[in-house]
Amino acid sequence: MPGLQQNVIALLEQKIKLIRRGKEALYLVGPIRLPVSLEDATATFQWYCWLRCEEVTDSIERIIEKLSAVNLAEMQQSSVLAYGDFQDGENALIRMHSICHTGDIFGSQRCDCGFQLGQSLKMIVEHGTGALFYLANHEGRGIGLFSKAMAYVLQENGFDTVEANLNLGFVDDSRSYNDAIQVLKVLRSKPVTLITNNPKKLEALKDSGMDVAGRTPLWGDVSEFNEKYLQTKINRSGHIAANSGCPND
Numbered sequence: 001m002p003g004l005q006q007n008v009i010a011l012l013e014q015k016i017k018l019i020r021r022g023k024e025a026l027y028l029v030g031p032i033r034l035p036v037s038l039e040d041a042t043a044t045f046q047w048y049c050w051l052r053c054e055e056v057t058d059s060i061e062r063i064i065e066k067l068s069a070v071n072l073a074e075m076q077q078s079s080v081l082a083y084g085d086f087q088d089g090e091n092a093l094i095r096m097h098s099i100c101h102t103g104d105i106f107g108s109q110r111c112d113c114g115f116q117l118g119q120s121l122k123m124i125v126e127h128g129t130g131a132l133f134y135l136a137n138h139e140g141r142g143i144g145l146f147s148k149a150m151a152y153v154l155q156e157n158g159f160d161t162v163e164a165n166l167n168l169g170f171v172d173d174s175r176s177y178n179d180a181i182q183v184l185k186v187l188r189s190k191p192v193t194l195i196t197n198n199p200k201k202l203e204a205l206k207d208s209g210m211d212v213a214g215r216t217p218l219w220g221d222v223s224e225f226n227e228k229y230l231q232t233k234i235n236r237s238g239h240i241a242a243n244s245g246c247p248n249d
């Protein structure tokens with residue numbers, strides 16, 4: 001491979017941040033201007049993407065060289081859409097959104113994920129400051145897409161979401177928010193309000209020492225297709241029902 005041109009390295013050096021974490025590092029690239037269609041309006045976000053890497057180096061050239069040697073398309077990378085004055089704006093609205101191939105991309109109504117994705121982007125824009133973290137290694141609450149398809153087979157035969165995961169040998173929920181929170185802390189230290197019904201997400205954020213001002217619930221798009229799924233979240237996964245308070249609020 002011919003050597004990288006110095007102007008290419010210089011351009012990327014301005015946009016890549018090394019976040020050290022013990023023997024690993026997160027490489028954060030951005031901000032990149034991203035105009036996003038939200039119904040009939042266009043909102044412009046600042047997009048960042050990150051990569052966790054065992055090699056910790058200040059040499060951006062070294063990182064770029066490695067990229068072409070591994071097929072990142074076979075793996076998952078997470079990213080964040082920041083809106084408004086994300087560093088300094090008052091009380092930003094945050095969404096930690098777990099990837100859902102079926103709900104977010106295909107618009108499946110078996111879950112409420114696609115609705116929550118669109119709705120939280122709108123809420124962030126209406127609020128004026130915020131960020132949506134799209135967590136790409138969270139599919140199926142951490143079991144991966146192929147395993148989620150197998151869980152769906154069980155669910156079509158009477159198992160609920162939690163039982164299906166457990167019967168395939170997984171835990172109900174293995175998601176970690178550590179990388180996303182670390183990136184959040186680089187982008188902002190002022191208070192945040194989290195859009196979620198899941199108290200575990202709120203706890204993870206509070207435990208990290210982040211200044212958490214509160215929680216905004218997000219329920220909706222209930223249909224005959226996702227009624228059982230939504231009820232299982234409340235009855236078995238500890239999600240906070242629309243009309244009840246939360247000790248962590």
Ligand SMILES: Nc1nc2c(ncn2[C@@H]2O[C@H](COP(=O)(O)OP(=O)(O)OP(=O)(O)O)[C@@H](O)[C@H]2O)c(=O)[nH]1
Binds near residue numbers: 100101
């Ligand atoms: N294992 C499994 N995962 C599912 C199923 N339906 C959706 N998911 C995944 O569930 C994740 C979203 O988790 P939820 O429990 O719906 O919601 P949450 O993220 O914990 O909480 P909120 O912040 O309130 O949305 C996504 O990664 C989806 O891929 C399912 O039937 N089985």
